[in-house]
Amino acid sequence: xxxQKRNSLLFILLITFTAxxxxxxxxxxxxxxxxxxxxxxxxxxxxxxxxxxxxxxxYRLPKAITAVLAGMGLSISGLMMxxxxxxxxxxxxxxxxxxxxxxxxxxxxxxxxxxxxxxxVMLLSSYGVIIASCLGSFAVLLGVLAISKQLRDTMxxxxxxxxxxxxxxxxxxVLSYFSTAExxxxxxxxSLGNLGNLSWTSIxxxxxxxxxxxVLSLSEVKSLDALLLGENYARSLGVNIKKSRNxxxxxxxxxxxxxxxxAGPIAFIGLAVPHIAKLVFxxxxxxxxxxxxxxxxAMIMLFCDMLSQFPSSxxxxxxxxxxxxxxxxxxxxxxxxxxxLNY
Amino acid sequence: xxxxxKSILTTQNLAIGYSQKKIGAIARGININLKKGHLIxxxxxxxIGKSTLLRTISGLQKAVSGNILLxxxxxxxxxxxxxxxxxxxxxxxxxxxxxxxxxELVATGRxxxxxxxxxxxxxxxxxxxxxMEMTQTAVFSEKRHYEISDGQMQKVMIxxxxxxxxxxxxxxxxxxxxxIVHKISLLQLLKKLAHESNKCILFSTHDIELALEISxxxxxxxxxxxxxxxxxxxxxxxxxxxxxxxxxISFDSEKVKFVFKNF
Numbered sequence: 001x002x003x004q005k006r007n008s009l010l011f012i013l014l015i016t017f018t019a020x021x022x023x024x025x026x027x028x029x030x031x032x033x034x035x036x037x038x039x040x041x042x043x044x045x046x047x048x049x050x051x052x053x054x055x056x057x058x059y060r061l062p063k064a065i066t067a068v069l070a071g072m073g074l075s076i077s078g079l080m081m082x083x084x085x086x087x088x089x090x091x092x093x094x095x096x097x098x099x100x101x102x103x104x105x106x107x108x109x110x111x112x113x114x115x116x117x118x119x120x121v122m123l124l125s126s127y128g129v130i131i132a133s134c135l136g137s138f139a140v141l142l143g144v145l146a147i148s149k150q151l152r153d154t155m156x157x158x159x160x161x162x163x164x165x166x167x168x169x170x171x172x173x174v175l176s177y178f179s180t181a182e183x184x185x186x187x188x189x190x191s192l193g194n195l196g197n198l199s200w201t202s203i204x205x206x207x208x209x210x211x212x213x214x215v216l217s218l219s220e221v222k223s224l225d226a227l228l229l230g231e232n233y234a235r236s237l238g239v240n241i242k243k244s245r246n247x248x249x250x251x252x253x254x255x256x257x258x259x260x261x262x263a264g265p266i267a268f269i270g271l272a273v274p275h276i277a278k279l280v281f282x283x284x285x286x287x288x289x290x291x292x293x294x295x296x297x298a299m300i301m302l303f304c305d306m307l308s309q310f311p312s313s314x315x316x317x318x319x320x321x322x323x324x325x326x327x328x329x330x331x332x333x334x335x336x337x338x339x340x341l342n343y
Numbered sequence: 344x345x346x347x348x349k350s351i352l353t354t355q356n357l358a359i360g361y362s363q364k365k366i367g368a369i370a371r372g373i374n375i376n377l378k379k380g381h382l383i384x385x386x387x388x389x390x391i392g393k394s395t396l397l398r399t400i401s402g403l404q405k406a407v408s409g410n411i412l413l414x415x416x417x418x419x420x421x422x423x424x425x426x427x428x429x430x431x432x433x434x435x436x437x438x439x440x441x442x443x444x445x446x447e448l449v450a451t452g453r454x455x456x457x458x459x460x461x462x463x464x465x466x467x468x469x470x471x472x473x474x475m476e477m478t479q480t481a482v483f484s485e486k487r488h489y490e491i492s493d494g495q496m497q498k499v500m501i502x503x504x505x506x507x508x509x510x511x512x513x514x515x516x517x518x519x520x521x522x523i524v525h526k527i528s529l530l531q532l533l534k535k536l537a538h539e540s541n542k543c544i545l546f547s548t549h550d551i552e553l554a555l556e557i558s559x560x561x562x563x564x565x566x567x568x569x570x571x572x573x574x575x576x577x578x579x580x581x582x583x584x585x586x587x588x589x590x591x592i593s594f595d596s597e598k599v600k601f602v603f604k605n606f
Contacts, residue, residue, distance in 0.1 A: 221461060222459065222461035225451060225461060226454055228438075228439070228443055229438055229439075229448070230434075232432070232434055235402075235403060235423070236401065236403070236427060236430070236431060236432040237452075237455060238422075238425075238428075239423065284442040287461060287462075
């Protein structure tokens with residue numbers, strides 16, 4: 001079994017690289033901290049400077065963990081969406097979830113001025129944004145689920161998602177047209193994505209949601225393999241298509257919704273990472289692709305996060321821009337190499 | 344002999360079609376009886392409802408009225424996984440593009456038996472290799488499914504159905520894209536599987552003359568009726584006369600061939 005040996009070797013490499021990048025992303029930043037000190041603080045020993053320890057524990061570690069959670073969650077939902085919709089260009093956002101989040105946040109940030117005093121102030125707090133974003137994506141999810149009950153065809157759901165995306169996008173445009181420059185700046189800032197700024201409480205909430213989403217996804221691995229043969233064969237193999245479809249949509253919504261709520265919309269990871277995993281592992285078996293996508297997702301997100309932060313300088317690029325700058329050429333390169341993209 | 348003629352699927356006064364729409368049933372009063380160890384062919388004009396009948400008795404589509412009993416139990420009462428352990432399907436439709444190898448494709452047949460994450464046991468692997476040996480597909484087990492010919496693909500899908508290990512296998516027009524040599528070898532394979540592993544195999548086809556030679560029983564679908572008979576009796580009772588609405592085609596029972604009038 002040469003293939004199995006190759007796969008195990010790849011997994012070991014992936015785990016090693018991810019762990020290295022995790023440590024490296026903590027070590028590099030606007031203030032450079034020696035790697036030895038980083039490892040010391042991570043394993044509970046005190047670092048030689050108190051400020052270093054403070055930076056590591058309260059800023060860089062949460063940021064690295066957020067990067068890992070966001071990378072894993074978005075990539076896994078991309079993998080599931082691509083198989084479910086039999087479309088290599090599907091990603092976690094095809095259902096219009098991020099547009100829903102954007103709408104929620106836009107209403108809070110852009111329309112809060114229209115509300116009476118204290119209500120507006122309350123909405124503008126960071127939790128107001130997170131809650132609005134969750135509510136927005138959840139509303140779109142309920143809409144998509146309600147409509148998908150009426151539709152037997154999985155492809156139509158894809159179109160419904162796209163329609164939701166355009167619709168909410170248009171409302172966001174209308175709102176931004178009527179808002180002040182300051183409000184608009186706040187909204188643009190959110191839409192650029194940000195992995196930092198998460199408190200430990202937020203990280204725990206996000207971790208729980210991402211773990212729930214990932215476990216739900218894992219439970220559908222077998223159905224996804226059957227779905228590779230088309231819906232008729234999947235049903236003849238005992239797959240309950242409607243149930244699987246709903247579980248997959250639910251898992252994606254939890255993953256994409258919560259990650260967007262906490263870190264803003266992050267583009268391309270969900271689309272590109274599953275293709276990288278498929279190209280490297282050369283398989284359609286979702287059990288292998290599941291773990292491969294999970295690890296690649298974490299690794300690539302950590303890498304993008306490091307790129308967005310120039311070492312020893314205050315300059316930070318928006319994470320959403322970095323993932324797109326890297327993601328778009330990667331997808332084109334994959335297309336040129338393989339001629340066709342699979343799902 | 345008793346065991347060989349045990350029936351696996353029966354229908355009672357079955358009506359098929361799309362009940363929601365106004366057109367209603369496309370065929371009524373269907374009483375068929377599929378027995379173990381038999382190779383049974385389903386014959387009828389295009390659009391007469393062969394695929395609908397196959398989809399209905401395999402649970403992919405609701406019946407308009409009547410009963411379908413699989414192993415004595417109503418088809419609707421089966422859980423999807425239990426149904427998958429009793430009935431496997433082979434369609435003509437092309438697989439969606441993907442990276443599955445032939446082996447992985449056959450392995451999906453074990454899904455109804457594997458645990459929640461789909462882990463294959465060594466027993467599962469043994470059944471998969473046996474299915475591939477029987478269908479002579481083992482030689483290209485590492486090829487991607489888009490790299491093999493239509494004839495090989497049909498055999499692979501049959502191997503997949505065998506791996507599913509069901510007493511009943513239903514195939515929708517398995518001979519469609521094949522040349523005459525591959526048609527015959529495929530039908531011989533089906534006959535061998537039906538007789539040697541005591542399975543019931545039902546297939547629809549337009550190759551009526553081949554089906555006459557090889558089937559144990561035939562089901563004829565025409566605009567007025569659905570009849571199940573042995574090939575010899577179909578010929579002696581002149582049941583083919585009703586098969587096609589076009590009266591210029593008739594069956595010559597001496598030549599065992601369809602002939603055109605005014606040709």
